[in-house]
Amino acid sequence: MGAKLTPLAVAVLSLLHEKTMHPYEMAQLMRERFTDHHVKVKAGSLYHTVDRLAAAELIEVVGTQRDGKRPERTVYGITPAGRDAVLERARAMLSTPAEEYPEFVNGLSLIDELGAEEAIVELRRRELELATGVAADQVILAKLHEQQVAGVHQLHWRYSAARREFELEWTRQLIDDLKHGRISWHEDKPALTLLTEDGSGAQNG
Structure with missing residues (x-):
């Protein structure tokens, strides 16, 4: 081979x-x-x-x-x-860090095309999936511990769980930054319209 x-x-x-x-x-x-x-x-x-x-x-x-x-x-x-x-x-x-090309990184480069409102909707979907994954990771880690799997054979899971948890927190911070106008945009982009509790629009920026 x-x-x-x-x-x-x-x-x-x-x-x-x-x-x-x-x-x-x-x-x-x-x-x-x-x-x-x-x-x-x-x-x-x-x-x-x-x-x-x-x-x-x-x-x-x-x-x-x-x-x-x-x-x-x-x-x-x-x-x-x-x-x-x-x-x-x-x-x-x-x-050696591998040259990887994750889709999320490419997706981040397209947020400017979507605009803040639509980006937040999609990021919230990602947030939900990541939160579900984080919970599943904890269940798996608990099972590995119960089965007394040697710690060296848990390392890949511990790394994946930590990475997913980091990505969840990073995504939540990005959503918050987009909601509160902490991300700069091109001048020709419209201001973000946030939906209030009653469903009416409120301009941000």
């Missing part, structure tokens, strides 16, 4: 770096640790990724396992080349 490892390939190699296991166990652990919330994990794509890693000699078959009357399962282990590859990828991901 000469190309850069996919997120799912990194997840598989990371699990096999812990111990040998079969793909079904990999999928179980990803669900238990909620890895599947950050990496797209489908049965077909998981087995395809395992096959590609094996073909690239980053993992290898180390045996088989049978549980009761279930079909025999192939157990994989990581190879020295696979260990080197995942460690190299880990160093790069931790040390």
Whole structure:
């Protein structure tokens, strides 16, 4: 596998770096640790990724396992080349900020086109979704704690939860700034019309 490892390939190699296991166990652990919330994990794509890693000699078959009357399962282990590859990828991901192009950043550049009123309506929708996500994050973190998942396997969730909470607070502050005219606009933009409690308009600015 000469190309850069996919997120799912990194997840598989990371699990096999812990111990040998079969793909079904990999999928179980990803669900238990909620890895599947950050990496797209489908049965077909998981087995395809395992096959590609094996073909690239980053993992290898180390045996088989049978549980009761279930079909025999192939157990994989990581190879020295696979260990080197995942460690190299880990160093790069931790040390180098990735060039990402989130849609929200692009959306912020278009607020001037929408105008303050419409932007506030859309941002309030975002605020609601973020608040729901923050609550869901807390539930997941509590479950991870209850299941006594090692803290090192909770780091990705702790980071995601903190980032979502920051984005929620930032969005709320932006809404407040737009409502109270603390954001400067082009001179040809109309003043913001805020709706009062009775539904009538009040000019701001």
